[in-house]
Amino acid sequence: MIHPATLTVPSSLPVFPENHRLKLFSGSANLELSEEVARYLGVALGPMVRKSFADGELYVQIQESIRGCDVYLIQPTCQPVNDHLMELLIMIDACRRASARQITAVIPYYGYARADRKTAGRESITAKLAANLITQAGASRILAMDLHSAQIQGYFDIPVDHVYGSPSLLRYLKQKNLPDLVVVSPDVGGVARARAFAKKLNEAPLAIIDKRRQAHNVAEVMNVVGDVAGKTAVLVDDMIDTAGTISEAARLLRKHGATKVYACATHAVFSPPATERLSSGVFEEVIVTNTIPVPQEKRFPQLTVLSVADILGETIWRIHDDSSVSIMFR
Structure with a gap:
């Protein structure tokens, strides 16, 4: 089980010239x-x-x-x-x-x-x-x-x-040495972000979730474009708000044969009921950064918080x- 990362910066910090301005x-x-x-x-x-x-x-x-x-x-x-x-x-x-x-x-x-x-x-x-x-x-x-x-x-x-915030997310993922990676965009609008992310993960293949939004904070997932069967899927987005989109995407990836599903996002907005959806067992791990503070009541065992300081x-x-x-x- 991976516990939430502590919000710390590297122990060996650079030394900047003193500047009173x-x-x-x-x-x-x-x-x-x-x-x-x-x-x-x-x-x-x-x-x-x-x-x-x-x-x-x-x-x-x-x-x-x-x-x-x-x-x-x-x-x-x-x-x-x-x-x-x-x-x-x-x-x-x-x-x-x-x-x-x-x-x-x-x-x-x-x-x-x-x-x-x-x-x-x-x-x-x-x-x-x-x-x-x-x-x-x-x-x-x-x-x-x-x-x-x-x-x-x-x-x-x-x-x-x-x-x-992707450099912090990429550093962490590279250390995990996940096998058979495929980077997944949870919607068409995030393809450029996912493509850039995949390129820095040793040119990992890319998949896209085709979804149609019926109303704000309500997402309907339709299909998967790309091959995810037998692979470790990494869903990449800029933020996780209510987690409706990314959770539905994860379930769809599981149905299409993904062996494990990870979620990566810079901003952990986590509006209700995000915590319940993210901790439901569909994700191996949810990886976010500390651009937004994540209080203890919004944390769960699968959550990892990385620092962008x-x-x-x-x-x-x-x-x-x-x-x-x-x-x-x-």
Whole structure:
């Protein structure tokens, strides 16, 4: 039985030159990940007051001088999405008014990303709306991980560095030496992601689940395109929300002869009833990263949580050092 991985970074960390202009702050959404990133960079998280008034209004105060500094604010906009998004906006505004030289919003998980285009009349494109809010609040640039769709980068009128959690997932899978691998996309929209994943797993074959969605968070799986019989199937997606799509896909793969099924995703949204579906026995293992905190009540024996602190920390340093962020983590 594989137990959940501890959220730690490598013991031998790189040594970065001391730079007093780099300031790192964390919102309340994922303090544990922020602390890991700070340890990777060899800096301390900046002191900040975060509290709520009786009516639910949020208050943020930066408690050290950041005048002329490059500030990095780590805050995934995960559940409760509205509170965490608003907290990020207030943090950005506070830093702008404190005369920070540059403000980078580090968003490991970008909420409101699924509504990235109009599919019917009279509806909002919330991915663009959230981008506008963050930009207007005063962010200078964005560091995001595994956006739901690549075109969201174009919704921002400021520079966006888009990195991926797949290096952590790939490292872990390679260590397991799984036999007869086939990488599976749970829908047609994720084929590019699955193809890139398969290429880095020694050119593993690719299969696709043909599904049709009847309503939000409800998926109907139809067919498997590709050969999965007698193979170890690895389902790859950017996020797992209610786990309806990926669980139905796993059952279909079992029916088509897959001997084992693994699930890999960067973002563990895990809205109910995700935990029950994922722990039902259809998966050998569910592998996610810590872009979103996974509380104890959402954990189960088949779950493994990997850290992306090294990816975020290295990218932050390269942005700060004005060097390339086109990096590979092996």
